[in-house]
Amino acid sequence: xxxxxxxxxxxxxxxxxxxxxxxxxxxxxxxxxxxxxxxxxxxxxxxxxxxxxxxxxxxxxxxxxxxxxxxxxxxxxxxxxxxxxxxxxxxxxxxxxxxxxxxxxxxxxxxxxxxxxxxxxxxxxxxxxxxxxxxxxxxxxxxxxxxxxxxxx
Numbered sequence: 001x002x003x004x005x006x007x008x009x010x011x012x013x014x015x016x017x018x019x020x021x022x023x024x025x026x027x028x029x030x031x032x033x034x035x036x037x038x039x040x041x042x043x044x045x046x047x048x049x050x051x052x053x054x055x056x057x058x059x060x061x062x063x064x065x066x067x068x069x070x071x072x073x074x075x076x077x078x079x080x081x082x083x084x085x086x087x088x089x090x091x092x093x094x095x096x097x098x099x100x101x102x103x104x105x106x107x108x109x110x111x112x113x114x115x116x117x118x119x120x121x122x123x124x125x126x127x128x129x130x131x132x133x134x135x136x137x138x139x140x141x142x143x144x145x146x147x148x149x150x151x152x153x
Contacts, residue, residue, distance in 0.1 A: 019045035
C-alpha cells in the first residue's frame with residue numbers, strides 16, 4: 001500500500017492537489033492494484049514540482065469546482081461496487097482536507113482487470129524494476145565524482 005502523502009507536499013495548484021489526493025485515496029482501496037494512463041494515454045496530471053501522475057486527470061468546472069477522472073487497474077471483483085468505494089474514499093479524503101465543497105464529479109474507469117496470476121506477475125515485474133533501479137542508484141553512488149577544480153581548463 002503506498003504511503004499517504006502529507007498535504008503540505010501536494011503542491012500549490014488546486015488541480016494538482018486534487019490529483020494527488022484522489023490518486024492516493026484510490027490506490028489505498030484494497031482491490032485497486034495500480035493506476036494507468038488509460039486507453040488513449042490521456043488520464044494524466046502534470047505536477048510542476050514532481051513527475052507526471054498516471055491514472056488521474058483533474059479538470060476545472062464552472063463555479064470553482066474540479067472534476068476528477070481516475071483510470072485504475074483492479075483485481076477480479078464486482079467493479080460497480082469497487083468504483084463506488086473509490087468514489088466514496090476520494091470524497092472522504094478531499095473532505096478531510098477541507099476541499100469537499102470544491103469537488104465536482106468523480107469518474108472511475110478500469111483500464112485493466114487482472115486475475116490473481118496476472119497480479120502476481122505484475123508484482124514480480126515491479127519488484128524487478130525496483131531492484132534494478134536500486135542497483136543503478138548504488139552504482140552511481142560509487143562512481144567517483146570529479147572535484148570542481150578538476151573541471152576547470
